[in-house]
Amino acid sequence: MVKNKVQLITYPDSLGGDLKALKHHLDTYFTKVFEGGIHILPPYPSSGDRGFAPLTYFEIDPKFGDWSDIKDLAEDYDLLLDIMVNHISQQSPYFQDFLKNGRDSQYADYFLTLEKIWKDGQPVQSDIDQMFLRREQPYSEFVIEKTGEVEKVWTTFGKTTPSEQIDLDVHSEQVKQLFIDIFKHFHENGIKIVRLDAVGYVLKKLGTSCFFVEPDIYEFLDWIMAVAESYEIELLPEVHSHYSIQYRLAEHGCWIYDFILPYRIFEALSRENGEALAHYLQTRPHKQFTMLDCHDGLPVKPDLDGLIDSKEARELVDLSLERGANLSLILSEEHKDADGFDVHQIRSTIYSLFGEDDDTYLAARALQLFAPGIPQIYYVGLLAGKNDNEAVEKTGEGREINRHNFDEAEISQAAESSVVKRLVKLIQFRNTYAAFDGEFSVDGSQNNILELSWKKDDVACRLSVDLVHKTSRVTYLDGNKEASFDI
Secondary structure, eight states: OOOSSOEEEEOTTSBSSSHHHHHHHHHHHOTTTOTTEEEEOOOSOBSSGGGTSBSOSSSOOTTTOOHHHHHHHHHHSOEEEEEETTEEETTSHHHHHHHHHGGGSTTGGGBOBGGGTSTTSOOOHHHHTTSOOSSSSSEEEEEOTTTOOEEEEEOOSOSSSSOSEEEBOTTOHHHHHHHHHHHHHHHHTTEEEEEEETGGGSOOOTTSOSSSOTTHHHHHHHHHHHHHHHTTOEEEEOOOSOHHHHHHHHHTTOOEEEOSHHHHHHHHHHHTOOHHHHHHHHHSOSSEEEESOOSSOEEOTTTTTTTSOHHHHHHHHHHHHHTTOEEEEOOOGGGSOTTOOOEEEEESOHHHHTTTOHHHHHHHHHHHHHSSSEEEEEHHHHTTOOOOHHHHHHHOOGGGGGOOOBOHHHHHHHHTSHHHHHHHHHHHHHHHOGGGGSEEEEEOSSTTEEEEEEEETTEEEEEEEETTTTEEEEEEEETTEEEEEEO
């Protein structure tokens, strides 16, 4: 059962260098803060994409620790780990055996050689033109050591040629068994939640975008949800897509990510008008994980297609650029707006995105924590980290702007700062006040004032945010008395 409390998102090495340091720093500086658990971004051996090109799920990268460190954390926290259901590393033992032996490899059926897509194995550009692409071509070519033959293999992701991330054939019985073995292993090591990373791309079907192919995707989801349930693990599908797809996932009984909320909060505080945010909070599904920041960027397209005006969105994008952000752009021409608007994600720390102003940042975080759902706080946001432009320049990777690794001195200094102390107080209230398990309501009748309220039995609380002055106040019942505090 997912706890209705605040979670932390972190890389295994981002808070001190490894998993032991992560536990030490949480125990030292953030005791009983993340009672909802910790999402540890991929700690496995990986050949790229900061863990998202895993070689195996049965080992922890030695530079982070080992599975005993995961077990130690699991004693105090509900842990969430990722399974990249769409792909695995080119350097994995499975694909390395395929590179050596080709079709004679015992793992050959793990992978999508192109005859599984086109009968003669020859790609057809008119089919590819219909697809939602993450690279110029959705396949890579490899030379088989044993035969010298060239094999074309499906690769949805990856910036190198050939790609480091090799797609798995989820129809393969061998791949299904691999997933079962992974869930069993996770269960034995105390994992409570699994995020299905890139699950929208697992099915490739000609004549479609090859993204979230309906109704076929639900058959796969039902199967993997049943496997997870058999090992007492909850699933969180990760799908960056048009919000209607998220809503259909929710209708199917899945947990979903609220990828709309960050933009709406940024919009409300930047435009000093909460009308759109209030309307959204009244109509959205409640079974969601909420976020403001994560290891990627703030979602724009295609998540909010049909919800936002591209001219107004450009103004917010320009504001983010003025504050030091960089952008991830849509590649497929057919998925850009008619006027050419093509912003996929805004990449920035959330603290820098809100102008590095404590009150504005905390107002944004308060709105997130009072919205229905399971709040996740990214470690850089926890420490009010600023844009790491030096890392972007050094690596050439725009996402590094929000992936700074903090050493002990930086963590200690941040934990003592006023903004982090104020955030921790708010998190602890969110974790412990009983009304958050009750009924939610929102009042946006004054466009520059937002009030979010919760009520259960004889307890109730209300958040009031002044979008102009960026002040936030929590009022709540403490026994028979009304109490309050400014955030």
